[in-house]
Amino acid sequence: MATTIISSPDAVRFRYDDVDHAYHEQRENRLTGIVLFLVSDVVLFSMFIFAYCYLRSSVPNWPPITQGGHQLPRFDTAFAEFNSIVLFGSGATMHFAMESWKHTNRPAFFRWLIATIILGAGFLGGQAYEYSTVSITWAGSTMGAAFFTLTGMHGFHVLVGVIFLCILGLQAQAGVYTGSKYFGLTAGTLYWHFVDVIWVALFFLFYLW
Amino acid sequence: MTVSSDALQHGVEDHIHPAPEGFIRKYVFSIDHKVIGFQYFITGMLFFAIAGSLAELIRLQLLKPEGAIMSNQAYNGVYTMHGTAMVWMVIIPLVTGALGNFIMPLQIGARDVAFPWLNMLSFWIFPVAGAILFASFLVGAPNAGWTEYAPISLQGPPGTTLWCVAIFLIGISSTLTGLNFMVTVIKMRCPGMTWTRMPLFTWATFATALINMVATVALSGALAALFMERVFGVPFYDPARGGSPVLWQHMFWFYSHPAVYIMIIPAFGVISEVLPVFARKPIFGYKMIAFSSMAIAILGFAVWAHHMFTSGMAPWLQLPFMIVTMLIGIPTGIKIFSWVATLWGGRLHFSTAMLFAMGFLITFTFGGITGVYLAAVPADLHEHGTYFVVGHFHYVVAGGSVMGLLAAIFFWFPKAAGRMLDERMGHWTFWLFFFGLNGTFFPMHWLGLFGMPRRYATYVEFAKIYPPAQLWNIVASASSLLMAAAMLLLFINILRSLVRGRPSGINPWGARTLEWTISSPPPYYNFKRIPIVLGLPYCFDEPLPYRNLDNEQDEIPKPHSASQAWMEATA
C-alpha cells in the first residue's frame, strides 16, 4: 500500500498502535463513564441535601416542632459514630484489597474483600437497627422525610455496593481479572469510596449539625 | 512527528463487527446508533403529532372568551399534557436522541457511541415513558401545567402520579444518553479531531450532554420527592406539614432552566452546520461559537431562579440571578451576530434547510430579546405568568428548537435515507411554518402585557378590560393551523421521498463534515477505515481536511462535485 506521510505534530492522536487497544479503549470509556455516573449521583444526593437544608432553614426550630407541640429528638450520635467507623473501616479494607491485587497477592485480596463485604453488611445492619429505634417516622415530619430519604438512598447505594463486591469476588475467583486487566475491581473501588464520601456529608448533616 | 498511514490502519479494520441479522436485532432492539436515532425520530414525531393536536385544542378553546369547546377541567389537562409532551417527549428526544444519535458519532468519525447497549436502553425507556404519560388521560390527566407547582400538584388527579413516573423515566433516559454522549465525545473522536477541530454540532451535543447528565438527575430528585409525597405522604412540599412549595420550584427549575438549553443548544449546532454549507463560507468565529455553547451550558446552571422572581424567595437572591441571566444574553448575542456575519460575503443557496436556518435567526433573535425583558426583575413582575411569557418561550422553542429541528431534517434526511426530500414542498413547509409561527405567537406578547394570564381556560374578565382580546386569539388560532399544515406537508414529503425520492448520493450539499464522506445511508460500521482529521471542516477553498477516507482512496476530493445533482434539481 502506498505510504502517505502525514505531518501534523500538534494534532494527530493515535490510539491504534497498541495490541490491546480494544481493551484499553473500552477501559478508558468505562472509567470515564463510571466517573461521570458518580458525578450525576452526587447531583442526586446534592438535590436532597439542598432540600434538607432548605426545609431546615425555613423553620425557626430544629429539630422541628410537631403539630402536637413537641420538639422532635435529635439523632443518637454515639451509635451513628460507631456505625460510621464501620463504614469508613470498610473503605480502608477496600483500599487494602485493591493494593493487594496490584501486588498480585490474591489471598490477601480475598481476605480484605471479604472484610469489606462484612463491614458493609454490618453498616447496613446498624442502619436497620437505627431505623427500628429512632422515634421519628418517614412521613411524620420534614426531618423524618429528609433523614429517611437521604440515609435510605445511601443505604440502597451501600446495598448495591455490597452485592457489587460479592459479584466482583466471584468473578475474581473465576479468573475474570488478570494482573493488568482488572477494570471491574477499579470500578468497584471507586464506587465504594464514593459511598463512603457521601456518608461523610450525611453524618455531618444529620448528627453533627 | 511523521507517521505512515500503514501504521495507523493497523488493528483498525479488524474492529468491524458484522451487521446483525434478523428483524428484531436489526430494527427493534438494535444497538446501532443510527437505527436508534431513527427510532427516536419516529417515536418523537408520533408524540409531536399528539402534542401538536393538543395545541390545536388549546387554540380552539380560546376562540371564545368563555371557552369554545371544553370544560375548565379538560382544558387544564390539555395544556398540561401539551407542555409536558412537547418538552420531554418531543423536543428533547428529537434534538438529543434523534439528531445527537444519528449525527454526532458520524461527525467525530466513530463507529458507534461509547456504550451502545446503554443507548438502546435509553431509547426503549422513552416510548414506555410516553405511553405512561399519555395513559394518564385515562385516570385523570395532570392539570397544574407542565411545571406542576406544589401544593396544587399534591391535590391533582391520579394522573399526576403517572406524570411523575413518566417524567422520572424519561429523565433517566436523558441522563444515560447524556453520559453516553459525554464519554463518546471525550474518548471516541477519531485521530486528529482535536477539540478545536470538532464540528459545531458535536460541540453543541457535547454541551447538551453535560447539561443532560448533570441537571436531569436533579429533576429525578424533585420528582421522586413529589412522588413520595403524593403516594406515601412524606412531607417535602406541603406547607401545612412543614414543607415548602418554593422548594419544589427551586428543585424543578434547577433542572428545567438548563432543560431550555438542552432544547436550544442542539439547534444552535444545527444552524452552525447549515449556514456555512449553504453560504459556501466558513462559520464566522468558530471558537467563539463553540465556547459560547459551553458558556451557556455552564452559566445555565446558575440562573434557574429567574423563573421565581414573584415566587417568594429571599428578595436579595433575585439580584444575582438577574445579573447572571443577563450575562447569558452576551454569549447568545455573540452567537447570533456570528451567524449573521457567516452570511456576509457568502454565496447563498436557498435550500429549505437554509431557509429554516435564516428563519431561525429572525425568530430566535426575537425570542432572545423578549427574554431580556423577563430577566429584568421589575419588568418580570408585570410579565410573569402571562401570555407574554407564553409568546416568549414559544419563539424560543418553536422559533428556535423546532426551526433548528426542521433545518436538520431537511439537511440530514438525504444522508439518513439516501433520498432527497422535495425542495418545492420544503419551501412551502418553511413559509407556512414561518408565517404560522409569527401569527400564532406574536399577538401573545401584547395579549399578555394587557393582562391575559396563562393557563386560563376562559378570559371573560380580561376581554372586558381589553376588548380586542378575542380578535387576537382568533388570529393566533387561525395561524396555528398554518403550522399544522406545514407539519402535515413535511410528513407527506418524507413519505413521498421514502417511496420515490431522488437518490441523494454521498454529498448532495457539498458539505464538509465527516458524515458527508460516507455513503448514504451510512453502512452499519460507518467508517471502514477510521478517518484522520487535519483541520476544521469549514474552509471551502481548501481540500477536504481528511485522510484515510473510505470513498476517496486517499485522494483529495473535489469539494462540490457531488452537489451537481442538487443544483440541477433546484435550478
Add this chain to the structure above:
Amino acid sequence: MGMGPGFWPVTIGLTLLGIVSGILIGILPLDYLLPSSSLNVTDRGADIDFLFRFMSIIGNAIFVYVTGFVIYFAIAFRRRKHEPIESIGVQIHDLPALEFWWSIIPTVILCVLAIMSIRVWYLVQYGTGAPAFAVEVIGHQYNFEFRYPGLDRGIYNEMHLPLGRPVRVLVTSVDVLHSFWVPEFRLKADTVPGLVQNLNFTPQVAGTYLIECTEFCGVNHSFMQAKLIVEPQAKFNAWLDAQKKTAAVAAAPAASVAPSGSLALAGDAAAGKTSFKQKCSSCHKAEASDPEQDGPDLEHVFTNKAHPTLVNGQSVSPAHVAALIESGYKGSGPEAMPSAQQTGASAKDIANLTAYLASLK
C-alpha cells in the same frame, strides 16, 4: 474584504431606521403595548414602563439590525443563476475587532439595564421610606380576601386603596399558590402559603382595576379575579368606616370569619368537651382538674380579664374563637396551633368546641 454591493447605504439605512424607530418608541406613549401606560397609574408602574421603554429601544435596534442584515445578505449574496455551483464566498473566519465590539456593547447595555432594574427592584421590595398603609391580600381557592388595619374581618373580592398614599401590600395564601396581579399597576406577587411577600407602591390615578390570579390554583383558576378600587382618601376612609360598622353591628358573617360556616351550627358543649379531650388537650388545659399544658390555659377564656384578647390580637368572641380554631395559629415555634384541616375538626366540631369553651364561665 468586499463589503458587498450597497453595504454602507444599507448599514446607514438600518442605523437610521433603528434610531428613528427608537426615538418613536421613546417619545410615543406606550399605550399600544401596556394598558394605561400614559396615565402612570402607580409610581412603580411608571418606573417599570420606563424600563420597558429602554429595553424596547435597545431590543428594537438589535432586531432591526439582525433582521435587516439577514434580508440584505440574502439579497446581496444570493448565488446567481449564472454562477457555477462550486463558487464560494469570501473565506474569512473572523474579525476580532468586530467581535470585540459586539461583545462589549451588549455587556455595557446589560449593565445599565441591571443598574436601572436594581433601583426599581429596591423601591418595590422596600418602599421609598415614607410610612406606608398596609393591606393584606390572602389568596383562597378561588377568591381574594383583603384585610385592613382595624378591621377584624376580611373583605372578599373587592379591594379599596387610598389615592396618592404609599401602600404596602402584603400577600399570602391559605391553601395553594395564587398570584396577585394588577395589570395596570405592573405589579405582581405570588401568594404562597406560609410566606408573606410585599409590594410597595403609590396609586396615582383613581379608578377601578382588575386583579387577576396568575398562578395556576385549581379547576376554577380562570374565574379568580377581584375588583380594585382606587379612591381619594376621604372616600376611602368613609368606606373603611362603613366596613368597620358592619363588622361591629352584625355578628360577623360566618362566611368571612369561619369559612366553613361553623357558627351557623348550634354548638353542643358536652360534645365539645369530648372533642377537646381528643384534639386540644395535649396543649391546652380547660378545667381545673386537667393537667398543666404548654399551651395557654383556656379555663376562663371568655372571661379572663388578664387576657382580654386572643393570641392573634382579636377580641374574645365566639366568632373569633371559632375562626381561630378553624385557621389555627402560625406563631414562631412552640406557640403554633394546627388548623382545623390539620386536626381533622369538622365545622360541627368547631361549633361544639366553641360552645364548650364558652360554657367555662
